[in-house]
Amino acid sequence: MSIYRCGRICIVLILLNIATNVVAEPPPPEFIQFEPSATKGALYHPDPAKFPNPHIALIAMHRDSNFMSHIMTREMPRRGFVALGMNTRCDNNEAMCAPWDDNALDVKQGVELLRSLPGITHVVLFGHSGGGSAMSYYQAVAEAGADFCQQVEKLYKCSDELNNLPGADALILWDAHPSNGLGVMRSLNAAIINDEEIIKHNAPPEFDPALDPFDPAHGYDPEGSHYTEEFKQRFFIGQAARMNRLIDLALEKLQAMDNGTHIYSDNDAFIVPATAGTRLANHDASIDRTTSRPQKLLKNDGTIEDCCKVESVRRVGQTPQVSRSFDGAGFSTVKSFLSVNAMRGRHSMTDIDWCTSNNSTPCNVEVISVPLLVVAMGGHYFLRDGEIIFDAASSLDKEYIIVEGATHGGTPCTRCVSRGQAYDGRYDNSVKNNFDFVANWINKRF
DSSP: OHHHHHHHHHHHHHHOOOOOOHHSSSSOOOEEOOOSSTOEEEEEEOOOOTTOOOEEEEEEESSSSTTTOOOOHTTGGTTTOEEEEEEEETTTOOOGOTTTTGHHHHHHHHHHHHHHHHTEEEEEEEETTHHHHHHHHHHHHHOOOOTGGTTTSSSSSSOOGTTTTOOOSSSEEEOOOOOOHHHHHHHHHHHHHOOOHHHHHHHOBBOOGGTTOOOOOOOGGOOOOOOOOOHHHHHHHHHHHHOOOOOOHHHHHHHHHHHSSSSSSSOOEEEEESSSOOOGGGGTTTTEEEEEEEEEOOOOOSEEESSEEEEEEOOOOOOOOTSSSSGOOOOEEEEHHHHSSSOOOOTTTEEGGGGGGGSOOHHGGGOSSSEEEEEEETTTOOOOHHHHHHHOOOOSEEEEEETTTTTTTTSSSSSOOOOTTOOOOTTTTTHHHHHHHHHHHHHHHH
16 A cells, blocks of 8 residues: 555544544533523533433532532533533522522422433432532422421421422432531531620620630641640530520511511521631541541542541641631521521531421431432541431432542542642542442442
């Protein structure tokens, strides 16, 4: 064969390959407008050349964050799945969640859309972070009906409109919050002692120095704190006590609205100072450092270790002290606070009344029967919370796994090394391993 002819053939093959690759490129996401207008989504399909007949679709949604380009919407189509990233009616505005419970109507629209797509036989809910309580809540109500979210202990009860939701076929809780209300409780500065005067009269906060988390006498260190055990226990009890006081104040306002004695009859602002920067686990690495028992660890080399308690590799320290500043305040309404940011308890770490809120993943999974996968990130602090969720779940088919060195967003934790040490690539496969495992878990079932 002549060099000239070979060259022509090679050029033709290159052009054919380029053309094939162009055809094989997955289509761009499709924008989907739902109702109300703030509710919207982006629908992603896999490469039609590699996966011409996808039959499983996933949906991801947070209570108020933008999930239209969530990492799942990129990674799962690469593995042959349809993916829908949705934004709720509370898009970028948690105060619009009044009540939060109605976000389930947004999930309903997404599930119905995916069910209507040609070839789709199974729909999987993907609950990341605050999306964990949203997706578990949706599936719980779909399986148990609105009676579940109207129980007497609920601080805010759902409407009958949530009856007859179409359920999903599986639930994935991906470094999911146990509850946004618990997250707020664990972030409260327990040192504030005059919430009633603050809420009712806009008084400046008063602090109890015995509960100051930034006092070195209690073990605070900006490079990494080591709180005394006595201080930790008093602070955790104080956080729960403060949350209960705030709940009582919000319920008092809600009752006044219902009685017609409040300035507004529909809702009101509810601004809480010092709701950020005082989660002790962000300062002291010993708090919720490990699982309570051996759990599966998906290691960077792709193997699964199942022998030992798993320890978080997260770094602590350098958390801004915003507790006494305007930036540290929590902004909500009475109804959004009660429905999404409130939960009763007596100790913020170990004694929680899980079913006082519909925004409670451990309570929700108690009534869910579909297959459940709980994934925790080894570079974050939800390892123990993942266990709590897993243990509470009633699903007969359930699994819990931790991804080594992954951040809350699933990416490699490049700062999760010893102080002064350069990152050496030890967690570089966290994304691939994570989504390969998720894809295999789904494919084994459907």
